Amino acid sequence: MNYWLDLFTGTTWEEFRQSGARITGFRARMRATAHKVKPGDVFLCYLTGVMRWVGALEVISSTNDGSLIWKDEVFPVRFEVRPLILLNPEHGVPMQQLRGKVAFYSGQKDEGKFKGFVRMIPNLFRKAEDAQFIFSLLRQAEIQPIARPVDPKKLARKPLYSAERRKGRTTLRVAVSVPDSEEKSLEQIPVKESSEPAEAINTSRHTEIQHELLSLGAEMGLDVWVARNDRSRAWNGVVLGAMPRIINELPTQFNEATNRTIELIDVLWLRGNSIVAAFEVESTTSIYSGLLRMSDLLALQPNLDIKLYLVAPDDRRNKVEQEILRPTFALRERPLPEVCGFIPFSKLIDTVNGIRNLGLASSLKPDFLAKTAEFFEAESKDSAQ
Numbered sequence: 001m002n003y004w005l006d007l008f009t010g011t012t013w014e015e016f017r018q019s020g021a022r023i024t025g026f027r028a029r030m031r032a033t034a035h036k037v038k039p040g041d042v043f044l045c046y047l048t049g050v051m052r053w054v055g056a057l058e059v060i061s062s063t064n065d066g067s068l069i070w071k072d073e074v075f076p077v078r079f080e081v082r083p084l085i086l087l088n089p090e091h092g093v094p095m096q097q098l099r100g101k102v103a104f105y106s107g108q109k110d111e112g113k114f115k116g117f118v119r120m121i122p123n124l125f126r127k128a129e130d131a132q133f134i135f136s137l138l139r140q141a142e143i144q145p146i147a148r149p150v151d152p153k154k155l156a157r158k159p160l161y162s163a164e165r166r167k168g169r170t171t172l173r174v175a176v177s178v179p180d181s182e183e184k185s186l187e188q189i190p191v192k193e194s195s196e197p198a199e200a201i202n203t204s205r206h207t208e209i210q211h212e213l214l215s216l217g218a219e220m221g222l223d224v225w226v227a228r229n230d231r232s233r234a235w236n237g238v239v240l241g242a243m244p245r246i247i248n249e250l251p252t253q254f255n256e257a258t259n260r261t262i263e264l265i266d267v268l269w270l271r272g273n274s275i276v277a278a279f280e281v282e283s284t285t286s287i288y289s290g291l292l293r294m295s296d297l298l299a300l301q302p303n304l305d306i307k308l309y310l311v312a313p314d315d316r317r318n319k320v321e322q323e324i325l326r327p328t329f330a331l332r333e334r335p336l337p338e339v340c341g342f343i344p345f346s347k348l349i350d351t352v353n354g355i356r357n358l359g360l361a362s363s364l365k366p367d368f369l370a371k372t373a374e375f376f377e378a379e380s381k382d383s384a385q
Helices: 010-018 028-034 114-119 128-143 205-219 256-262 287-300 314-324 345-358 366-372
Strands: 003-008 023-026 042-047 052-063 077-086 161-167 170-176 223-226 267-271 274-281 307-312 340-344
Touching (some): 003 114, 010 042, 023 028, 028 077, 042 128, 052 128, 205 223, 205 274, 205 345, 274 366, 307 345, 307 366, 314 340, 314 345, 340 366, 345 366
Parallel strands (some): 003 042, 274 307, 307 340
Antiparallel strands (some): 023 077, 042 052, 052 077
16 A cells, blocks of 8 residues: 545535545646556645644545546546545644655755655655654544644645746746636527527637637537636537537647646637637636736647637737737737737628538648737837838
């Protein structure tokens, strides 16, 4: 039997427990390591931010269970587990109690980083006695709980992701946050009576445009991706996450921060492992939020050569131009106005309908939309009046 580290935030720990505490999961890039986890092994659960040990889970088996457990991420590499110990954060074992008693926290010099041990999961405890010591502290906390205040802000903290930044000839690793996608305000429109379940008739202009982009990409022979948080939405009875050529996992060549950013983009077109086009659809939410996600992507992967598009209602054209020409976007090393095009809703729908009427989809290349989109360029000093 082996012991493994399993990390949670305060939010994911609560979601895990509310779902029945029977499925734990990891990101897709950890699949190779996760294959080493065997039935009978034990996950020891650690809360980042508040630095508390809160549980022990016995592994029953790997599983393809796709239940919706976590709101912000899927964690597709999953295991069925049996809870041995589950503690509330305020009753958890503080990391400080391990100081000088485990290999990864030998003294003050290890505080905060803990020799990198708590930076990836699943992570094998090299010394079984370290894990057994933590397990004994967890059991003691379960039998004789001691309540210690927990900072609500740290408990609700979103995870940080690892990224790289060039400084001269040196590559520096930095931690960055990736904000959640703004909740889209649905513009409910009348729909015809349907025999489809009520949850499959959730309709909005935003969802309609996503549907059109996903359909067109699939008709062109491309694989397509819809934002994680939009997969359960439907247009005319068709659930976006069940459309043809939808992929369930992104290519794994990017770092965590890039993957987290990409998976929240509304629609992606892919050929093999290459992303060839990315679309942010802004119906009723801030134009700025979609542009920020595109800018974040370019900041994380400055050499990434893909087509970027912001798709929005026709009457928001001036707002798009105003926002994309902000200094934070226009004065980048790769100015966003030069690489991100605007496509109005009406033009997209007309273009898609025309392609279908002529049967041209299978012969098109992904960059054809660059001729349809409008690119805004800042007025130069020489041409200014």
